[in-house]
Amino acid sequence: MSPNSVPNRRSFLARSAAIMAVPAVATLAGGALAAPASADTLPDYAPIPPSALGPAVNAQGYFAGRVEKNLYWVTDSAYQAAFLTTRDGVVLFDAPPSIGHNLQRAIDQIAAENGVPNKVTHLVYSHHHADHIGGSSLFGADVVRIGQVQAKQLLASENDPARPVPDVTFETKYTLNVGGERVNLAWHGTNHTPDNSYIHFPGHDTLMLVDIFLPRWVPFDSFNLNEDVPGSIAVPDTAMAYPWKHFIGGHMGRLGTRADMAVYQQYVNDIIDGVKKALGTVDPTPFFAKYGNNVWAASQQYLAAVVAYASGPVIKKYLGVLAAADVYTASTTFAILESIRLDLGFGSQVHP
Numbered sequence: 001m002s003p004n005s006v007p008n009r010r011s012f013l014a015r016s017a018a019i020m021a022v023p024a025v026a027t028l029a030g031g032a033l034a035a036p037a038s039a040d041t042l043p044d045y046a047p048i049p050p051s052a053l054g055p056a057v058n059a060q061g062y063f064a065g066r067v068e069k070n071l072y073w074v075t076d077s078a079y080q081a082a083f084l085t086t087r088d089g090v091v092l093f094d095a096p097p098s099i100g101h102n103l104q105r106a107i108d109q110i111a112a113e114n115g116v117p118n119k120v121t122h123l124v125y126s127h128h129h130a131d132h133i134g135g136s137s138l139f140g141a142d143v144v145r146i147g148q149v150q151a152k153q154l155l156a157s158e159n160d161p162a163r164p165v166p167d168v169t170f171e172t173k174y175t176l177n178v179g180g181e182r183v184n185l186a187w188h189g190t191n192h193t194p195d196n197s198y199i200h201f202p203g204h205d206t207l208m209l210v211d212i213f214l215p216r217w218v219p220f221d222s223f224n225l226n227e228d229v230p231g232s233i234a235v236p237d238t239a240m241a242y243p244w245k246h247f248i249g250g251h252m253g254r255l256g257t258r259a260d261m262a263v264y265q266q267y268v269n270d271i272i273d274g275v276k277k278a279l280g281t282v283d284p285t286p287f288f289a290k291y292g293n294n295v296w297a298a299s300q301q302y303l304a305a306v307v308a309y310a311s312g313p314v315i316k317k318y319l320g321v322l323a324a325a326d327v328y329t330a331s332t333t334f335a336i337l338e339s340i341r342l343d344l345g346f347g348s349q350v351h352p
């Protein structure tokens, strides 16, 4: 989509679907419903850099394109899935419900163009989250589902008919061979979730890893809601150790490059540096002097001041570089601040 074009209704709906969980969360957190929002009074943010936007979606609300050779990706500009066509059928990687029935439409389109089978025979789960695999049941029972062993445990306990448990699981490594193609799945520890898997396509120069690095965008709220912050911070080093040229991050409208990942890693490192500097600079005394026995009020205001000190220069540096730097950098800084205090013990003092 060109920066000046008006998104069509379908792409608008796709984006709305992608964020529909947010109002529910806000309602839970805020208690009573606030007055209805008016577009006129909502805050303004910096424009999205054109480099962060991907190809326009078609009339049905999706774009499907080649990553390399017979590996393809499909996006609704908020979510991404991938598929590999083979002589024996199609291997699908994730099934975001926001793309939904457009997954098979995209596969049909590409398979017809290339004269290859369009039947999905295998479905690989990147991780157990519903927003990435909630379209799984659309592919019926006659599909081999593959996921990390903790994905199976989590899905079994979540018991969601939209997300059948994987038939094939692995602990640390699995090689999938279908129709002469090879895909390497690996688990390198907890990061975004306990089951998040690296999906490497050695014959296609591509790595797929979902919900960590979203090319040309800052992470979603609170550092992508990553369950293990240190584990997530360590991901780029692990990912860069693989040979790849193309990156599929699971979100937004474009693929990533190694240079994009280096920018993302620098962004996270800048937040970490800012947090450490802020913890050594912002004096907590006035906050506790003001709020007395209301320890939460003092903590909330002090930590907000630390976040503002740490995130301010980062927002300034990345505006125009990473999309939505002014939207989510502060909440990601808070998540990283809490991890630096609690997981790493930085700034922790023992009472004399």
Ligand SMILES: [Zn+2]
Pocket (backbone or CB within 6 Å): 127, 129, 132, 192, 193, 211
């Ligand atoms: Zn997720």
